[in-house]
Amino acid sequence: MEGVNMNRKKKQEAREKASTRQLMGIEGITSHSLATPHGELVFFMIKPTNISVLSDASIGARIYALMNVLKGISDIEMLCLNSRENFEDNKSYLKARMDAEQNPVIRKLLAQDQTALDRMQVQMATAREFLIIIRLKNEKESDVQPYLSRIEKSLKDQGFTVRKAGESDIKRLLGVYYEQNVTTEVYEDYDGERWVILNE
Structure with missing residues (x-):
C-alpha cells in the first residue's frame, strides 16, 4: 500500500512541475502546425458562409461540396469555434443587480449596460470559425507540403474560401478554445515576453 501512495505522490509532483503546454498535451507550435504526442495537427481555416440568405438549392450544393471534400480525404477532423465573447454571466449579474436595486437611477443605468451587451453580442453572433484538421503521423x-497543398486545392476547387493556419493563428485558436480569449491581438511564447529588452 505504501508503494501505491509513493507512486501517486510522484505523479502529483510531476503534474505540479509540468508546463502549461505539457498539461495541454502540446509538444510545440511550428510555423504551420501544432505538434502533439498523437501527431502533428495542421489547421485549414474555412471562411463561413451565411446560409440564412441562401436558397435550399444553394445549401444543398454547399453540403454536396463538403461531402466531396470529405470523400477525398481519409483522415480528416472538423472543429467549429465560437470566436466571440460570451456575455451571459455578465448579463445574469446585471439582471440580478437590477432586481435587487432600489434606486431607479441605478436600475436605469444597469438596464443600459445590459442593452449595450445585447448589442455587442448581436454584432458578434456571426463570428464563428470553421476548421478542417489534418493529423500527420510519421x-x-x-x-x-505536397499533401497539404493537394488538400487546400481540393477545398478551393469545391468553392470554399480557405487558408492554412499559421503560427499566430494556432496560438489564437488555442486561446479561444481554452479560455474564450478573443480580445488578445498578439500571443506571446512566454509570459512577459513583450517587456524583455535585449542588448541594453
Missing part, C-alpha cells in the same frame, strides 16, 4: 517531410 509522414516524410518531403511528402507533407
Whole structure:
C-alpha cells in the first residue's frame, strides 16, 4: 500500500512541475502546425458562409461540396469555434443587480449596460470559425507540403474560401478554445515576453 501512495505522490509532483503546454498535451507550435504526442495537427481555416440568405438549392450544393471534400480525404477532423465573447454571466449579474436595486437611477443605468451587451453580442453572433484538421503521423517531410497543398486545392476547387493556419493563428485558436480569449491581438511564447529588452 505504501508503494501505491509513493507512486501517486510522484505523479502529483510531476503534474505540479509540468508546463502549461505539457498539461495541454502540446509538444510545440511550428510555423504551420501544432505538434502533439498523437501527431502533428495542421489547421485549414474555412471562411463561413451565411446560409440564412441562401436558397435550399444553394445549401444543398454547399453540403454536396463538403461531402466531396470529405470523400477525398481519409483522415480528416472538423472543429467549429465560437470566436466571440460570451456575455451571459455578465448579463445574469446585471439582471440580478437590477432586481435587487432600489434606486431607479441605478436600475436605469444597469438596464443600459445590459442593452449595450445585447448589442455587442448581436454584432458578434456571426463570428464563428470553421476548421478542417489534418493529423500527420510519421509522414516524410518531403511528402507533407505536397499533401497539404493537394488538400487546400481540393477545398478551393469545391468553392470554399480557405487558408492554412499559421503560427499566430494556432496560438489564437488555442486561446479561444481554452479560455474564450478573443480580445488578445498578439500571443506571446512566454509570459512577459513583450517587456524583455535585449542588448541594453
